[in-house]
Amino acid sequence: MALFVHTNIALPLVVHARYCAGLRTRIDVGVVNEDNGENHYFANVADIHLSAKAGFYAARYKKFGNLCYVIGALQGFMGHQNRDFRIKVDDGEWELYPQVTALCIGNAKYFGGGMKIVPNVDPSNRSLEVVILQDFKWYDFILNLHKIYNGTHLTVKNVTSRSVRSIEVEEVSCSGSIYVQSDGEHLGFLPRKFHILPAAIEMIC
Template sequence: MHTSLPPWLERVVNGFFEDGNLVQPKEMGVAPNTALGLIPLGTGSDFARTFNWKNNSLEAIERIGKGQRQKVDVGHVVLPSGGVDRYFINVADIHLSAKGGYYAAKYKKLGTFCYVAGALHGFASHKNQDFDIRIDDGEWQLFPKVTTMAVGNAKYYGGGMKITPTADPFSNDLEVVMLQKFKWYDFLFQAHKLYKGSHVEIQNVSVKRVHTIEIRQHFVNLEVESKEKIFIQADGEHLGFLPAKFSILPGAIDFLV
């Protein structure tokens, strides 16, 4: 399980921002009507799936040429311990799925099977972890034995898994889906539900709508460091490790729809 969005798109989205602010067109020396367009040609093209777009470059160019645009939300993630400050447009994920994505990148020559290979590699050393989570600046709460989490601005990752099934990049919020106490064989038995988006109905899966969410590992003794680093990635790019804070920037950039 992991996100699959072409890394160049993640980099283009980040190119709209500098030092935490939206770059003004005059500073870039470009026209004031700059917008983000998408030609879905990636391994999974998961962001395009949210709009039911196919991997058809001619169709995409025709769509972009029409110039119809809409303000689209952008996710923001900060990893304070790693000095990471990044933006994402599709899905960010934490722990097992992010670890699987990290390893899947090493198996790209296998095509879409790289997702399976990455997941198996990730499972080999995986342990469910206890997280402390704070939503919308509320109280910190303990969530035990978290297997994986997804923070979605859109719906799909991992080559078609509908991981955050009601996420909408025009909704002004993020959908967070958390899987707890899962075993490796649970994913085999529930895989079909992940692709349909019906996994949110099974036991040990929770769904929340948030504007901000902060996540850190839970320690009985905060002086003791974890033996396992918790992977984080966004839009298919490995970013680093917990702790992290995610937030939404409503209608941040123009998107050619």
């Protein structure tokens, strides 16, 4: 069991056991800026669009164990449309990402019942890893599901990854219907800004 000390941040922490080695270590925390000006904190992954919608639906299928997220993703694809996003990384210029299926912002590697969605991230390197899936269809998700679980999906066409300290994400058409969640908690809809809070928590295992 992990014990977390030296922080005034209240958040549900679900950190993979590989980061626990019986020693004290400090880990970063991700921050989501909410509409009301308050901050929401996450230890694992914040995600946008299909993956967030899948998590929203997956809560209905918890009796199926880890399969609940796969079922939620397939239900999420019903009526799903890929959307054009704008992102701003580290307060730079706005960049256009067309036909985004899902955008995941990781402080740790895993979400969705063990999917290694952000395989290159390190929760103590003072940065977040952003993985973007573009122009995916439901069958692309099924065909690449095993790669998403083992973390080799970055080799798949239309999947990109980059390291950031902060990222702003908004939908080009501003429909107000793009789901956002972090660590399985629904946080509303785009736009949102995310950033890293370095070495925020001391962890003891």
